[in-house]
Each structure stands twice: as C-alpha cells, then as structure tokens.
Amino acid sequence: MPLWSGSYEGSSFFDLLRHDFPHMLPLQHLPQIPAGESRLLEAVPCATTILALRFAEGVVMAGDRQATEGFEVSSRRIEKLYNADSHSVVAMAGVAGPCLDMAKLFQIEMEHYEKIEGAPLALEGKANRLAQMVKQNLPAAFQGLVVVPIFAGYDVHAEQGRIFKYDVTGGRYEEREFYATGSGGKEARSTLRKLYKDGLSRTEAIALALEALVDAADMDVGTSGPDLARGIYPLVKVVTLDGTADVNDEELCAVSERLLSVVKG
C-alpha cells in the first residue's frame, strides 16, 4: 500500500513526527549560543509559577498569569495550564515558546493515541509520554530554553487524583500531596507545606492554591497574584471523576478578595 505518509506504524504522534517528519518537531536544529551570551533569555517570555495539589475528589491545579522578559512584564494574561485530555491537565513553567510547543504536542499526542487505539492511555502512561518529550528538550534546556511541566489528572483506575513532577532531564516523580515549581515555586511550596492536609474539600483546595500563589507573588517579582484592578485572576482547574473544569472568575474573585483583605489587615 503506498502510504501517504512515511513508514511509521505505531500509535504515538510524537514518534510519528520523530520518525517521518523530524523537521516539524520544535527546536530541532539549535544554533550554538556563544558562551556568555545570555541576552536570549532576557528577550523571550518566561512563564513562572504553577502548582498542583490533591484534594478529596481529585486534584486542583493553578498557575499565575504573568510572563516576563528579563525585568519586563511581557504578558499579564498568559495561560500556563492546558487540558491534556478530558481527565488530565498539564501545567508549564519555563521559556514560554517551547512550553507552548510542548503543551500543543502533548495534547495532540493524547488525542492521537486515543483515536488510533480506540481507548485513552492510562494516567501513568500519559505521564511517561510527557517525560519523553521533556527528555527530547534536554539539548535546548542546556542552552537555557528550559521547560518544566507538572502533570496531574484523575486516575480512573486508582480512583484518585495524582500529581507528577519533572526535571529537565525528563525524570518523572510522583508527588503524593502537592507540588509547585517555576520562579515562585519555592514560596508557593512553603505555603502549601504549612497549610496542606489530607482530604481537603474542593473549596478549601481552591482557596489554598490561590493563597500559595498570593504568597509566591509577594516574594517573587516574576509572579503575579490576583489582579483585582484589571479583573485578571490566576487560572485554576479542577480535575475529578467527572472530568476537567475551570473555576470561574466569580468564585476566584471572592476568594482573592478575602485573601488580599487579610494582607491589608
């Protein structure tokens, strides 16, 4: 049979590109950046704080909305969370361009597998596929184009929410309670560590996620908290057995006002 495409026969979109269309993969032929040349990272937008935490019925994920170029704000409305499929979300921190590329590729990977095989990958399988993509990005990461995702979703087999974090080499680690990364990640983690407990309700988990982002924004210049004046709130997604849902602005506004009034005193 003369195939329209190349000779790849499997069910992975990422491998299909690698095998038959390598020119379509992001960041394939990187020119070597001369040593000491660090202006690149001041000229490209970087996405900052993202976090995930488990609660009684699943997981909550959140990310602030700011992207920075060096010391400048390049966007106040960037979205760092993407629905990978109906029951999982991927959040991206790092250099915005490669982050967007990887998120898009990962979304198609999930959909492609599901269509070819007739059933979705298990949650752990999805997490491993993402690890391969992060690994593929390692040469770019050495040149500063770092992508560090968090992947979380509802595992329909284990009947619980699960969180996976990654390092730049594609190492994949499961977190049992919560995780945060990006420039304000450390600050957000310390808030989560203090206030996290098992079996949080949905409302409590959303409030805690926002509180961690408010604290991160307090200490990290790259992170923005809820912006009441402009009506821009962090992006918050909740994944449960029923699927993924965005938390609407009214709910985020109410929680944000309460949190910020505590700061006011």
Add this chain to the structure above:
Amino acid sequence: MAVPFYVSPDQIMQDKAEYARKGIAKGKSIVAMEYAGGLLLMAENPSVSLNKISEIYDRIAFAGVGKYSEFENLRKIGIRYADITGYASSRRDVTTKSLAKTYSDIIGTVFTRDPKPLEVEILVVEVGEEEAANQMYHVSFDGSISDRQQFSVIGGHSDRIVAYLQDHYAANLSLSEALLLSHRGVMAGYERPPEEASALEVGILDRERVGRKFYRMPPAEVAEAMAVAGDEVEAL
C-alpha cells in the same frame, strides 16, 4: 525467455474490479445518514473491539467495509494525515474534501498498479456548522469518489438498502428516528432477515458537542433510542 500471455488492459481492470466487488459484497453494510442534529453511522458488527466506524478529527468520521486489515490501515492513515495537518496549520485547516481525495488517490493507485486491488469501500463524513454544510464522500475500491447527500450505503447488498431508504427518508429526522430508519434500512438489505439480529455499532457526529463531535453510542443507548422512536411511529 518466456513471453507472458497478452491480456488486454480492459480484461485486467475488469478482473480486478470483479475480485474487489466479490470481497466487498461478502461483508455487511454500513449506513450513513443525516439527521437534524448531525450525522450518524451505523454498522452491523458482531465484534465489540474490531470497529468499522471511527473518529478521524473534530468533525470528521470514517467507516469502512471489506477486508478489515485494509480499511483499518486506511483509517490510521487518515488519522495521521489529519493530526499532522492540524498540527502544522490549525484545526480548521483539516478538511474532509482533501482527506477524501487523499483516500481516493491511495486506493486508486493500488487499483491500477498492484496485482491485488484493495477490497474496501469507505465513507468519510463531516458534520457542518449548519445542516447544509454536512459532507459525505464515498470512495470505492477503484478510487472513484462521489459525494452524497441525505444518506449513503456501502458494502453488502447496498442496492436494496438504498432503494428502501429512498422511499422512506425524510429531512429533519430526530436522532432516534434516524437510528430506527437506518436499522430498518440495514434489515431491508437481507432477502430473509436473520432470526437473531447482529449487534449494532453506532457512531454519531453530534453538532452540539463541544470540541470533538464524534461520539460512540453504547449499544444500550442505541436500543433505547430506537425503542422510543418505534413507540412514536406506532402511536401515529
């Protein structure tokens, strides 16, 4: 050196077509039908896992009859084609027309060039944003392509089913009415309907769905919908 017997091209094509037709007629039929809220595809399929109907892209579905391994291969090519196009450009740039032409090209090339033609017939359908924009393409074993409206039938004794549907099809059917009509059409394909009806595989492209429009209807839901429509018809 032995000289092969001369066989006229006419004869070669005829033989190939007959061979393919025989293979396809052995299988069961698939009906595609427009209804008020979208498009449906229905196949008689005793297997739960070896599907004949499948999702290709946001608004596009595929159905194949004939040799399973051959149309399964075509299905995967379609999904790869669509996903690559969508990745390189945008989701809106994946069109059924270009996909159907690609299929026509592949199947036609095999028919003329290879000793054995593909024993398949396929349907590629798309639900439009409004009803007039629905598209149905039928690609035959020799690569010939045609577009259809209202309904389309492939495989098995499709001529009988088409005759039945021409008499009974009406515009703006509800989903359950269209399911019932399609099923009656499939049954009309038999000279003597079998005592035990075989399991139905149904996929719909529902215009109201957000994002990906394809939905594989579980058999219980299909049976329920057809029962509802059946009661309504009897009440009239």
